[in-house]
Amino acid sequence: xxTSDSSSSFGSPIPRRTLLAGAAAGSLLAALPAGVASAGGIxxxxxxxxxxxxxxxxxxxxxxxxxxxxxxxxxxxxxxxEPRKYPVHWQVADxxxxxxxxxxGTTFALPxxxxxxxxxxxxxxxxxxxxxxxxxxxxxxxxxxTRTLPAPGAPTSKFTVIHASCxxxxxxxxxxxxxxxxxxxxxxxxxxxxxxxxxxxxxSSYKPRAPMVLPDYMRAxxxxxxxxxxxxxxxxMDPDLQTAHAAVPFVPIWDDHEVANDYxxxxxxxxxxxxxxGAYQAWWENMPTRLAKPTGTSMKVYRRFxxxxxxxxxxxxxxQYRTADNDPVISRLGNEQEAWLIDGINxxxxxxxxxxxxxxxxxxxxxxxxxxxxxxxxxxxxVQPVFLTGDMHWTIVLDAxxxxxxxxxxxxxxxxxxxxxxxxxxxxxxxxxxNNWLKNPWVKYxxxxxxxxxxxxxxxxMTAVQHDVQYVSRPGAPGFDAQKFFxxxxxxxVQLI
Ligand SMILES: [Fe+2]
Numbered sequence: 001x002x003t004s005d006s007s008s009s010f011g012s013p014i015p016r017r018t019l020l021a022g023a024a025a026g027s028l029l030a031a032l033p034a035g036v037a038s039a040g041g042i043x044x045x046x047x048x049x050x051x052x053x054x055x056x057x058x059x060x061x062x063x064x065x066x067x068x069x070x071x072x073x074x075x076x077x078x079x080x081x082e083p084r085k086y087p088v089h090w091q092v093a094d095x096x097x098x099x100x101x102x103x104x105g106t107t108f109a110l111p112x113x114x115x116x117x118x119x120x121x122x123x124x125x126x127x128x129x130x131x132x133x134x135x136x137x138x139x140x141x142x143x144x145x146t147r148t149l150p151a152p153g154a155p156t157s158k159f160t161v162i163h164a165s166c167x168x169x170x171x172x173x174x175x176x177x178x179x180x181x182x183x184x185x186x187x188x189x190x191x192x193x194x195x196x197x198x199x200x201x202x203x204s205s206y207k208p209r210a211p212m213v214l215p216d217y218m219r220a221x222x223x224x225x226x227x228x229x230x231x232x233x234x235x236x237m238d239p240d241l242q243t244a245h246a247a248v249p250f251v252p253i254w255d256d257h258e259v260a261n262d263y264x265x266x267x268x269x270x271x272x273x274x275x276x277x278g279a280y281q282a283w284w285e286n287m288p289t290r291l292a293k294p295t296g297t298s299m300k301v302y303r304r305f306x307x308x309x310x311x312x313x314x315x316x317x318x319x320q321y322r323t324a325d326n327d328p329v330i331s332r333l334g335n336e337q338e339a340w341l342i343d344g345i346n347x348x349x350x351x352x353x354x355x356x357x358x359x360x361x362x363x364x365x366x367x368x369x370x371x372x373x374x375x376x377x378x379x380x381x382x383v384q385p386v387f388l389t390g391d392m393h394w395t396i397v398l399d400a401x402x403x404x405x406x407x408x409x410x411x412x413x414x415x416x417x418x419x420x421x422x423x424x425x426x427x428x429x430x431x432x433x434x435n436n437w438l439k440n441p442w443v444k445y446x447x448x449x450x451x452x453x454x455x456x457x458x459x460x461x462m463t464a465v466q467h468d469v470q471y472v473s474r475p476g477a478p479g480f481d482a483q484k485f486f487x488x489x490x491x492x493x494v495q496l497i
Contacts, residue, residue, distance in 0.1 A: 052068070088108065090106075127154065132144045166391070168423040188251070311350050355385055361387075
């Protein structure tokens, strides 16, 4: 079960409660056996290396990715790290006090991966929660909570996902992530714009983040790997984001701002290649994903997650293969990805087919050949899909019509476009823009505050909740559930309840 090459590396002679409380380095040094001390590099740290938090993600029914990245001085040009490998110990336990260890082991944080760690403990039990933590030298990470999925086809009575996107750091505080950490939720689908790549000005351009001051080298637009590494670093220093990651596994995909505004399509050569290759590498380093490390600008991110007999979640890549938006023949998803999506409809015979994507398949009031083909394929198979989408910085809930914009055409499924975590700031946005969308009869709800959508699936129905935060420009915003939605299984179309 364990991939351990250093058993009991957290030092079994020490009462585990002491470890959990984060004992001072001195007392741990005194208590740990000498062999463990040398193997673990104890004393080699001049500070706390888990400044970017911990995370888990991409679960399946027997394993889940555990992530951390060591950065002793995250705002330093070299993150306070030497260009060498550091041993990192990890543990998975049944309980928060780590009295029942399930598996543990040692891995290395490598300089070529910017000292990130992706560990995949194997042989876990399906459909249950675990706790995990890391140790580097004498320093312990916070304790994280994660879970495995129900085995494909296994009877599953309930599963809850949150989808969220667009967390422009300089435009607001991550109060919505504070609320995610408190939700009883099984999985977070992060649908893109984890970072924004543009130049950041002086502190007046990131007022909500006061009194934090970024060093000049971290404010430059992301053009190559090191810029992207800086960008993820100060984003990941946010305590609310760290709390959400520690509370629940994430499944991430990307949209445009992980690379460049409105970028689309393959990037093979030249400075754009350098940019995209750096962007992909930094994304991989900082996400709790089991995807293989990218080579150049090739990284297959679209993937499928079966959740018992209840759900199939298909995660799409809205950007990398996009060469045409409204071409009658060339897919907006790239022909290969579109074929994968359509061929995989109802692949697991689950009750619900969920498609999560960075961006919509077509604009709300306009025809889109790609969307027509995909919606048509679901309709032909008698499957009512639920689309979970990012990008818009508005919550928009709409029925998916077979032929947009023909309001009389059959309803195929429903789309929930989530607002942003922070992007575009406080809201509530322009009433004119909101009313324009609501003129389309298939658009059922529009909301311009920041937040996320929580969706609970059961065999008979899907209940979604739009959660808003009142503002993001200053700390302590109240959070509230703004609207509830219901879809009855087997009956396409959303109801506001
Ligand atoms: Fe965005």
